Amino acid sequence: MSVNKPAIGISCGDINGIGIELIVKAFSDTRITEICTPVVFANNKTINFYRKFAGEPNFNFNNVKDFTRINLRQVNIFNCWEEEVTVTPGVLNETGGKYAVFSLQAAVKALQEGAIEGLVTAPIHKSNVQGEAFSHIGHTPYLKEAFEAKDVVMMMCAQNMRVALVTEHVPVKDVASHITTAAILSKLNLIQESLKKDFGINKPRIAVLGLNPHAGDEGLVGYEEETIIKPAIKEARNKNILAFGPYSADAFFARGQYEKFDAVLAMYHDQGLIPFKSLSIGEGINYTAGLDIVRTSPDHGVAFDIAGKGIADPASFLEAVYQCVDIIQHRYEYQDQRSNPIKKVMPEVTAKLIDEKIDE
Structure with a gap:
């Protein structure tokens, strides 16, 4: 063809x-x-x-x-x-x-x-x-x-935002056990590669959300941000991936911070898809990157x-x-x-x- x-x-x-x-x-x-x-x-x-x-x-x-x-x-x-x-x-x-x-x-x-x-x-x-x-x-x-x-990432795409997920159709009670530094790094690698190859963005900026309320509040409301997510972001940046965060999900979307990034990596399904379906402009689609x-x-x-x-x-x-x-x-x-x-x-x-x- x-x-x-x-x-x-x-x-x-x-x-x-x-x-x-x-x-x-x-x-x-x-x-x-x-x-x-x-x-x-x-x-x-x-x-x-x-x-x-x-x-x-x-x-x-x-x-x-x-x-x-x-x-x-x-x-x-x-x-x-x-x-x-x-x-x-x-x-x-x-x-x-x-x-x-x-x-x-x-x-x-x-x-x-x-x-x-x-x-x-x-x-x-x-x-x-x-x-x-x-x-x-x-x-x-x-x-x-x-x-x-080896791995794929579910990425929701619209005119004004792209939201990818670390976990997809996983029960909420099991989400935390699936959040690992390796999993986050794998998704970030796939997102960066996809943004370059599939969307023509040379130097993509990727925001990473926290898992817990207020992104853990420095360990007061959960430890995953300090022990898992921040190390993943640091390692990603060492590999020339422009990853930032972790951000508190509620404030991140409410203040329109997603507009500053080429993609957002959410930790679980509803954390990413509720704001996507609420705030996206134009018709959204689901894309399988990787x-x-x-x-x-x-x-x-x-x-x-x-x-x-x-x-x-x-x-x-x-x-x-x-x-x-x-x-x-x-x-x-x-x-x-x-x-x-x-x-x-x-x-x-x-x-x-x-x-x-x-x-x-």
Whole structure:
């Protein structure tokens, strides 16, 4: 596929949730095929079922069973199953999870084989996907295993902020036991690498939050900041990572300090995601940093309460598609600069020569 127009795989998510409705709405605007070639891993009958709810009767697609038949100018539906499936919008059942896994497995296989260049995942429900084929608590750990990554980091991205997590879907009572200097350092390394490679930021600044109220108050309200988090920040800075903190989470977000940083590393799920969803500007997305491939997703769940009602908003899903394309492009540019380092200094050299010419 073209560097400027990558093939983007789309997993359909829980077929009883809003995922397929979002896909139909998002790709009804044919202009999106000018920036990427969408490949939806689902079934054409299931797509047609939701097309009537989405209010997009003119949504057209190319039905394919192998990647040699992909139409570069159209949405492509790669059929992952042929059998008749009963779709029940808004219902949590085994069927919804089963076919969500079928879709994800097919998309991952296509990524591994190089048939697509990026992946946007529609939401799944963590309880009904569990089984022999999927024993993870979400997309992130599943993709980490599938692509044999040593570590990954869940990073929420919006127009005005990026928030990454040390721990993800871990019970609050267990969070502290997962906070280690090694874990924090690993996440900081991944965040720095991703900000450079995936977002084009040469010298990223990363804020690190404390675990306890008031960032431990110098040991009065917990010891993790003094014995774990501060040593991790010090070691990170010794490795040329511009990490700062630890900051008290409440004051950090309330005073808008996040605006001074390229990313924020939170210790646990709600510490990072509540302020992100409250303060982010524009549509937020979830990005998995640390993988060899690019994976994004909208920042919401299956929304069973509105499934099949035709009112689901595709804005976050669309942003996930745009970001997936942008990150792929950033990676090509980053690789090009690394293989041709002179390109990094060319603008400065050109400007200097122009100045010298003017002086003459």
